Amino acid sequence: MKFTVGTSDLQRILGKLGGVIPSKSPMPILETFLFELVNNVLSITATDQIIASTITLEVRGDEDGKIAIPAKRLTDTIRSLPATDAVFVIDVVANKIKISTPTGEYSLSGEAAKEYPEVPEFVATATTTLDSSILRKIVHRTAFAVSTDELRPSMMGILLQANGTEIRAVATDGHRLSRFLYKPEQGAKLAKDVIVPAKALGILVKGLETGLCTVSTSTTHVKFAYDQTVLTSRLIEETYPNYEVVIPKENNRFLTIKREDLINAIRRVSLFANASNHQVRFDLAPNSLKLSAQDTDAGGEAHEALPCAYDAEPMEIGFNATYLVDILSHIDGEQVIMKFSAPTRAGIVSPADSPETEDTLMLIMPVRLTVPEH
Amino acid sequence: MTATDTPRRRVAVLPDHLANKIAAGEVIQRPDSVVKELVENALDAGATSLQVVIREGGKDYIQVTDDGVGMDEQDAVLSFLRHATSKIATYDELEAITTYGFRGEALASIAAVAQVTMKTRRQEDDMAVVIKVAGEARPVVTRDAHARGTTVIAQNLFFNVPARRKFLKSTNTEFRHIFDVIQRTAIAHPELAIEFISDGEAVFRLKPAGMEDRLIEVFGQRAVEAMIPVQETTDFLGVTGYIGKPQFGQRSRSGQYLFLNKRFIVSRNVSHAIHTAYEHLLTKGSFPFFLLFLEIDPHRIDVNVHPSKMEAKFDDEQGVHRFIAALARKALGAAGAVPALSAYGDVESPDVGFRFTPRQHAWGPGDAGGRSAWDLPGREEVNPVTGEITSRTGTAGMSQSEILFGPAASVDAVRPQVTATPLAAADEGASLLLWQLHDRYIFSQIRNGVMIVDQHVAHERILYERALEMFEKGMRSSQQLLFPCTIDLSPGDFALFEELLPHIAALGFDAKPFGKHTVLVEGVPVDVKPGHEQGILQEILEQYKEYQHHAPTEVRDNMAKAYACRSAIKAGDPLTEKEMRSLIDQLFATSMPYVCPHGRPVVLRISTDELDRRFGRK
Structure with missing residues (x-):
């Protein structure tokens, strides 16, 4: 096996694939890239057995072949080379790789390609095409709310649903929830409601540039194809919690406020919040919002008044500042609308204006504070 | 007490009724002893079905009905006499006990402290014998209809021993x-x-079944799936049963069932043997589940060491220990019970909001010269373990963390020395130097050495004090849940839950009964880690039972400890630098940062002097 490749092209590709490689794995073979050369096309694959990503590029091929090359050693080597052409000469019997540049020669041992796990092939039953910018938006709007808790595997992914005309993405960790709806001009179709592992979408977004991406789904797998990349992931085959029922319909106390101002004020005030609960309190009165936080352990407190529009009955409600800042930072637009009903019920956060084709809704569960009566 | 109050008495043999009451106390300690004795009698009588009816936690009424062989009138009357038993006749038989009862104390003891009615009929008799006994009164014998077998009713336990009746616990308990x-x-x-x-x-209505089906009925399908079967037989010892997969071991000792020749016993020896087999598979403070049936030649054990027969002595304690430990180790190995790697590895792309978990935290660049900002000259030594401070400058009004690490203001005082530090790096340098070892201990450079904090007990101390404060002040905050969860408790745990509900609520749980033995949780204390909402309450109850066993009167304290222990971060939880910092700040804001609520040390310090000595520099 022999080919010549530009080091900067190769470095860019290895960088994109590196995220797939598991950080610690009982199977050393997963810590390699699979290189496969057919004529002048080199395919490089990385997998963790749930997600597999393959990127192809044009090289000058001299002899076809397949080999698995240790990922870390190769990436480190290519990264430290200057921009030049590198010649790979590989003995696929002895599994020896020799990389030659105009000034040096680097040899390392690989693994036989037949040891490399099969990349899953599946028959897609639905295919849809989305613009890269939309996929990026979907992930940006939702991924932050994904649960990292392995006790609830369904919540470790993003739920994607499509009904032909719109696609919706949902993520929740049980304390907050994000739902993003988008109506692509050409419609959207999925094999069924799918839960895509958050890691897969993270890798997707990292690799996406501009242009279109084809999303193919079956009941067990999803495939994203764009540019020279094919990213396949197993789906999380769990039942997603029935999120529609927890979205309140009767929240009729509306607060409209400048998003950036609110974020900054929460950040300042929450510095004085209790270190464990990060709790900030909203005191709402007609056209008045007072934010406050108190640290009973360390004895600090802070409050700040913000201009806003609010015309319902006064109320007090507490939130985890971290969750709220997260939510506000993943919304666009100058103004946000927050809708409340009661101090123990979910609050809704959404942008004041959003394009016709999309709809963003975030939910946050409050922290109920009970203060003894005197 | 003076001599006039209590005239000096002569030694006298106790009258029978008094002696009986005292002896009864050994066997009958509380309602459950009555149930246990009567159930054992039923089993010894060859029952195939058993009915137990209680009222008011057995304090008021206990009725045990079996379909065993029954007795004739002579045997029935005799059975109420102390040391009257059909189960052993000679010393040899005592050496090889195979029945449950053997001392002949049960009925006599129960009758000494409760109003007892017994109905019993043998297959061949037409009418059942009915005997009523209460305290010292003579038994009254009549006849009545009754199915084959025996029913014993014990009412008003300790009706004639008010002191003991007073000490009975709540109905729930x-x-x-x-x-x-x-x-x-x-x-x-x-x-x-x-x-x-x-x-x-009806709490239980169990049909005759195989072992596995019975366990599913009793523990539930999920619990049974988490069990690994074990079986091994040698010449003198046979073991069958189950041990729990390590990841399900996070409860208290109450999930440990040991039956010796089908008799439930408690054996520290066996518990310890199992525990050693799990070694590092369990986090500290959690206990493995096990359910083991030991069959041993009755000659090789002594079950007569404890009045309620809960303990047994093996002739060869060490041999049993070795055997059980090896067996458990083998089963764990065969089941591949090594913790599994996560299905979805780590993701390091903070730009889309995924969790980023640095495993190590490099020393800040401000430390380039090998000196930290806190390594101030001119300050005197502090011994963090004793809190003892020898200093020329007054330390009054300083927080403990200030004493340890120097006042925050000193950062500015030293920063000018680090001239080339860019702004971002200066921020880095302003932070405490922290490093997490094996996701378990936090290392930190202090002014004259290194401080090591055990992250679990540190958090435990913080949460314990916070819980006590919540009980005290009635202030609590509760993170509301988007998806309220329901928890199915065993009837026993459910009773405990209802008993403790005010305390549970005070901690910040929004929980309420929801159906028969189900609890609905709508909010949890803010310290509960996301995803643990479902299990935490049950774990706290288990832990509470464990503590309660040792100190039954300290309800609040036990509750605070159980909450702290179960909600605290565990050894093995990776922490971000920010989390470590916050943990240490909070720890030193507590009243007693150096010991955890159970008395284990939280902070360890190694001085540079000590290190110098070890490296032979001094």
């Missing part, structure tokens, strides 16, 4: 003890049909 007895019987005898009715409500 007594119910739980009885529940445990019935549960153990159900496990040891899957072939036995059991009906258990408490205050008119």
